[in-house]
Amino acid sequence: MSVWPAWEVQEGEGAASTAWFNVRLAFTDGARVDALAVVAEGHLSIEDVRAQPALSLDDLALFADWIEGPLFEACGLGPAEEDEPAGSRRARPAWPRGTEGRRLIAQEYRAAQDEGVDPVLAVMCATGHSRRKSLRMIAQARDAGYLTPRHARR
Numbered sequence: 307m308s309v310w311p312a313w314e315v316q317e318g319e320g321a322a323s324t325a326w327f328n329v330r331l332a333f334t335d336g337a338r339v340d341a342l343a344v345v346a347e348g349h350l351s352i353e354d355v356r357a358q359p360a361l362s363l364d365d366l367a368l369f370a371d372w373i374e375g376p377l378f379e380a381c382g383l384g385p386a387e388e389d390e391p392a393g394s395r396r397a398r399p400a401w402p403r404g405t406e407g408r409r410l411i412a413q414e415y416r417a418a419q420d421e422g423v424d425p426v427l428a429v430m431c432a433t434g435h436s437r438r439k440s441l442r443m444i445a446q447a448r449d450a451g452y453l454t455p456r457h458a459r460r
Contacts (some may be wrong), residue, residue: 307329307331308330309376311326311327312328312342327342327344327345327377333437334436334438336358339355339358339361339369340355341356341369342354350378359423359427362421362423368432401434408450409452411432411452412447415444416453425444426440
């Protein structure tokens with residue numbers, strides 16, 4: 307993920323400033339998400355998001371979780387204040403391992419297919435893993451019988 311300043315407005319001497327930042331989250335397969343974030347009066351908000359391929363609302367919520375920490379650091383705000391104990395926030399959502407994880411991967415994959423969105427991207431967003439790791443996890447779910455075989459064997 308990369309974050310760089312776009313512009314800043316100073317509203318008088320000693321007054322609080324408002325700053326905008328460009329945010330880009332790029333994946334190795336060419337998929338990317340670009341956002342415009344604004345910091346005003348110590349608060350951070352997202353003004354614009356563009357994604358290729360498009361994000362679902364669930365994916366958009368995950369996007370916010372992924373960029374929150376690095377974006378707060380880049381904007382000079384420090385970590386977001388939460389009720390969680392220090393160190394309990396993970397960069398990616400916790401994902402179960404083993405049989406339960408493979409079953410959930412298959413569930414995410416099939417739900418994305420039913421909604422007509424990219425199932426690999428859906429698994430990437432759900433797990434927080436790279437495309438390569440997500441493809442590996444999908445293959446493991448197939449091998450475990452949770453998904454149909456990819457190609458019919460002759």
